[in-house]
Amino acid sequence: MGILSTIAEDVRSIRQRDPAARSTWEVLTCYPGLHAVWGHRVSHWLWTHGLKWPARFNSHLARWFTGIEIHPGAVIGRRLFIDHGLGVVIGETAVIGNDVTIYQGVTLGGTSLEKGVKRHPTLEDDVVVGGGAKVLGGFTVGAGARIGSNAVVVKAVPPGATAVGIPARIISDPDTQAAHGFDAYGVTRDMPDPVAQAIQALTQRISAQEAEIRRLTSTLQASGAQGNAELDGAAR
Secondary structure, three states: OOHHHHHHHHHHHHHHHOOOOOOHHHHHHHOHHHHHHHHHHHHHHHHHOOOHHHHHHHHHHHHHHHOOEEOOOOEEOOOOEEOOOOOOEEOOOOEEOOOOEEOOOOEEEOOOOOOOOOOOOEEOOOOEEOOOOEEEOOOEEOOOOEEOOOOEEOOOEOOOOEEEOOOOEEEEOHHHHHOOOOOHHHOOOOOOOHHHHHHHHHHHHHHHHHHHHHHHHHHHHHHHHHHHHHHHHHHO
């Protein structure tokens, strides 16, 4: 694609995903996530052509202007939307597919100090990562997956699933997720609460145990009364 076609595609994708975007001019001039992506394209080209220091310096300037840090070595697909963006960090070996949405404060980080290995995550197409989430490690977040705000993800997420919590847990399957489409911040209005579900299960378990205790107590009391009656009859 040509430069103008790519710019038009970027702007169009943002306007589709952000209801606050009122015009093309507003997106072009007031969206730091878009500027960070453009800056990264320059940095990545320098990086892949052996110009490591200029690439790092250009990414440093982009971070200074946008508040978003993207390592020049990261591989980013088309139509990435970094919404708000302040505090986003994308590591060197991260790979991001097409039509991914990332909100403020997200970290795509590494957990290994070993050089020459994939330390950062891969986000496949259409992934949404909510604000403040940390995705840490060289695993894959499957296509269409949702990462809830402030989640800490330390292992692979299946395609189409939703992960929330610390550490992140899968709370919805791909079939359920497919009905939602795009979910801002990786959450939906009817998203289940795993803590509430656990409490409800415990409450149901306690109620069942209390009913069983009452039944056993009634049985023992009936048996005791019958035994006392038999003893009184024998004494007479």
